[in-house]
Amino acid sequence: MADIADVARAAGVSTATVSRALSGRGIVAPRTKELVQRVADELGYVVSASASSLSSGRMRNVGIVTPFLSRWFFSEVIEGAQQVLTAHGYDTTLYNLAGEANQRKIIFDEFLLRGRVDAVIAIELALTPEEVRKIHSVDKPLIGVGGEIPGVRTISINETEVARIATQHLLDLGHRSIASLGGVEQFETDFHVASTRHLAFLEALAGAGIEPNPAWDLTADFTIPGGYAETAAMLAASDNRPTGIVASSDEMAIGAILAIKDAGLRVPDDISVIGIDGHDLAEFFNLTTVDQFVRHQGELAATILLDEIMPHRTSPAASNTDMPVKLVTRGSTARPRA
Amino acid sequence: MADIADVARAAGVSTATVSRALSGRGIVAPRTKELVQRVADELGYVVSASASSLSSGRMRNVGIVTPFLSRWFFSEVIEGAQQVLTAHGYDTTLYNLAGEANQRKIIFDEFLLRGRVDAVIAIELALTPEEVRKIHSVDKPLIGVGGEIPGVRTISINETEVARIATQHLLDLGHRSIASLGGVEQFETDFHVASTRHLAFLEALAGAGIEPNPAWDLTADFTIPGGYAETAAMLAASDNRPTGIVASSDEMAIGAILAIKDAGLRVPDDISVIGIDGHDLAEFFNLTTVDQFVRHQGELAATILLDEIMPHRTSPAASNTDMPVKLVTRGSTARPRA
DNA sequence: CTGAAAGCGCTAACAA
């Protein structure tokens, strides 16, 4: 592999000029720049990432730390962020916390601090103050997506609002018998998304003067099978069924729809179902949902981070960014039958 | 940040000894090693990735190149590979080829060759000879998952066999009116998975002396909506329907099941459906499928790669590894009604 | 088993 000295020699300039010409940093005469670039191309020269990083301190690499990879929300955020990063010449290194618990410590200590990344995106991760401190101590920009972390800039939606919008949609349609298909907090590190949304659900009901029915207070694991099982159990348990269901995720909502159909009932005629997410499959299942533009959350996180890393540094960006959400009305919700 | 000299000083040894003690390479007296490790811990010392890489040539980083991130097969492979890599102290850098076409060239030239990775895993990517040459020219181990690449070691299943098993399962049950719900080749870079499977389907039919019905030759994009639409269209087009459907992916099979139900028919009573994949949702939809152990394919790819990178280098591993597949019988297939 | 010292290839002051 040709190195910078080879290029310098072939172009008849110094290595410093080659560096400047190729990196775009510093001033180089246009014709010199052109010459260097041509020579570099001819020689098939590519800068050595490690040498460049060692001397400059820049890695051109952003770490994404996530508890899941194959779940919709997470892969969507990753894809959004990655696309922006790649477009700006940044690599994306993935740290998956799915494994053992102490892998988490290892990842923080050995990987992030080893200086492999310029910045970190944490997806739906309740970082401990200790972890936040560590990252900040090595002076790396950190941004969270999907849950607020004390002392850390975060991209997220207003969980209360999104649940309120969903519930209100059913109330506005005239429903008064409404079930909640909420999520369960699975980990100590969770963000209480589930409880926040449930609270908003209850408040919306209260605002309409409705007493919640405990038998209609379902919780599942955010997945289709989970939503199905809970809904099926509720329908099997009693003939007294709700006319509407507010699900905390689109996948659970889809599970609910399937359960309702399997029980010989119809959506929305017998039961209306609304989800939260804006999942790829929502349209297929004709699901009314509150879209939270997940991919865009990832894109924005990457954009903000790049802004902090790159020379320009234009927009300082607000400390916590509340993303907009939007009710998307489809065929799974309707007025309850008289 | 403490550097290696700080540790050496505090431990009263040379930097060379610190390096040896901490990296495990070279011989160090047990007590010296222990001492160094303790001192390093106390000082919170972590090796600088770039410095280490520059001087050693090792990156402790494997690149995964994939055309998709959020599709089941791909995220499954990535998760499997990543888990193994992380467990061995390797980072995983993701290169997503989803964007523009020329991003592909950039990724190869600027990223992989820039020496950021020690090895490359390519998921379902038909690399051009030129791309393979480039990677080999920089002497980086490369392994493909899910499609054979000339001159490259590959982990994959026998596409012919998997389709034959699926078709044969229906034949064995006594079906003689069988539809094919195959995939479409979406990209020039595809591996003809779709056509290979379709061929095997036809061969299996021929073996049973059955003439395929052109009206039952469906193709879709491997997704649930795609499978649904094709199946629904077929059922709507004529009363002459098959008693079984062989789908080239579980998601399409699920779409078919939903379409059959929506058409007022039952699975498997009216129509049997079998998929190929071993998708997470197969169990939920009670889908008979041919499991191809995708996650395991990712794990194996990573294992083989590490084997090439790491000092030990035990197993040379075969040049092309055909993964086993397994028929998983569930409730979506049964004997056709008399 | 340990230490000395020569780089690894590039960037960024500083000078010119």
Place this chain on the structure above:
DNA sequence: TTGTTAGCGCTTTCAG
């Protein structure tokens, strides 16, 4: 605008 040069922090011969 360009060149000179001193590192960046670690690994790895080579000696001892």
